[in-house]
Amino acid sequence: MSALYSGMAAAMVVPIGGMLLAAVVLFVLDITQTNDAIRRNYPLIGRFRGLFTHLGVFFRQYFFAMDREEMPFNRALRDWVDRAANNRENTIPFGSTRDIGQTGNISFVNCPYPTLEQDAAAVEPMVIGPDCLHPFTAPSLFNISAMSYGALSRVAVQALSLGAARAGCWLNTGEGWLSPYHLEGGCDLVVQIGTAKYGVRDEQGRLSDARLRALAEIEQVRMFEIKLGQGATPGKG
Numbered sequence: 091m092s093a094l095y096s097g098m099a100a101a102m103v104v105p106i107g108g109m110l111l112a113a114v115v116l117f118v119l120d121i122t123q124t125n126d127a128i129r130r131n132y133p134l135i136g137r138f139r140g141l142f143t144h145l146g147v148f149f150r151q152y153f154f155a156m157d158r159e160e161m162p163f164n165r166a167l168r169d170w171v172d173r174a175a176n177n178r179e180n181t182i183p184f185g186s187t188r189d190i191g192q193t194g195n196i197s198f199v200n201c202p203y204p205t206l207e208q209d210a211a212a213v214e215p216m217v218i219g220p221d222c223l224h225p226f227t228a229p230s231l232f233n234i235s236a237m238s239y240g241a242l243s244r245v246a247v248q249a250l251s252l253g254a255a256r257a258g259c260w261l262n263t264g265e266g267w268l269s270p271y272h273l274e275g276g277c278d279l280v281v282q283i284g285t286a287k288y289g290v291r292d293e294q295g296r297l298s299d300a301r302l303r304a305l306a307e308i309e310q311v312r313m314f315e316i317k318l319g320q321g322a323t324p325g326k327g
Contacts, residue, residue, distance in 0.1 A: 113134060116133070116134050116137070117133045117134045120133035120134060120136065120137070121133045151165075156187070157169075157187045158187055158188060158189070166187055166188075171318055171319075173319075174318050174319030175318055175319045176319070177319060180319075196231060213229070213230070213231060215227045215228060215229050216228045216231060218313065219313075226278075226312045226313055228259075228260060228278070228312075229258045229259070230257065230258050230259035230260070232259060233254075233259040233260045233261070233262070233280075234250055234253075234254050234259060234260070234261045234262060235262050236262040236263065236264040236265070236280075236282050236315070236317070237250070237262070237264045238263070238264030238265055238266025238267075239263070239264070239266050239267075239269040239271060239272070240266045241264070241266065244271050247269060247271040247272060248271050248274055248275065250275075251271065251272055251273070251274050251275030251276075251277050252274070252275035252277075253275070254275060254277035254278070255275040255276045255277035259277070259278075260277065260278040260279065260280050260312060260313075261275075261277050261278070261279055261280070262279075262280045262282055262315065263279060263280065263281050263282055264282050265282050265283070265284025265285075265286065265288060265317055266288060267281070267282075267288040267289030267290075268281050268289060268305060268308075268311070272310075273308070273310055276310065277310065278310060278312045279308075279310045279311050279312060280311075280312060280313045280314070280315050281305060281311055281313070281314050281315070282314075282315045282316075282317055283297075283314055283315065283316050283317065284317045285317070289301065289305070290302050290305070302314070
C-alpha cells in the first residue's frame with residue numbers, strides 16, 4: 091500500500107512541478123515586459139483580464155443583461171423575431187418588460203370619468219423615417235393592421251379605406267397586396283410585402299424593383315412593410 095502511495099505521489103510531482111515552473115516563467119516574463127501595464131503591475135493574474143473580458147460578452151448576454159438593455163437589438167426584439175419566424179406565439183399576456191413610463195410608449199389608463207374635449211391633450215404626430223428622403227408624419231398612434239383583400243371582401247376593404255380616411259389613420263394592405271379598393275377612401279396606405287411577394291415579383295418570382303418603384307409613386311402609399319412571420323392563423327385569430 092505504501093508503494094502505491096509513493097507511486098501516486100511521484101506521479102503528482104511531475105504535473106504540479108510543471109505547473110509551478112510554468113507559473114514562475116510567466117511571472118518573470120510578465121514582470122520584465124514593458125508592453126502591457128496590467129501584466130507588469132499584476133504579473134500572472136493580469137493574464138486573466140483578457141480571458142474574462144472575452145467571456146464577459148457571453149455572461150452579460152445570458153446572465154446579467156436585462157431583456158431590453160442591449161443595443162441596437164435587445165433580447166426581447168431578437169426573441170420576438172425568432173418566434174415570429176418560426177410561427178410560434180409572440181404575444182405575452184399579463185404585463186411587459188417594456189418601461190411604459192418612458193416618453194413615446196403607449197399605455198391605457200383607467201378613467202372613471204370621461205375626459206372633456208376641452209381638457210383633452212392633442213396627440214403629437216409620429217414621424218416615421220425622419221432621416222429618409224420622404225419622411226411620413228402619422229397623425230394617429232392607432233391604425234388598421236394588415237388584412238388582405240381576398241381574405242376580406244371588396245365591401246370590407248372599401249369600408250376600411252373610408253373609415254381610415256375619416257379617422258385619420260393608416261390602413262395596412264396585408265400581404266395580398268394593393269387593390270383598387272384600398273385606394274377608394276383616400277386614406278394613407280402601408281403596403282405589406284410577404285414571403286410570396288404578391289404584386290412586386292417578376293415572372294421568375296423575384297422581387298421587382300420596377301413594380302416597387304411604381305407603387306412607391308402612388309401618393310397614398312406612405313410606407314412598405316416587410317412581413318417576417320405570420321401572426322394570425324385562419325380560424326384561430
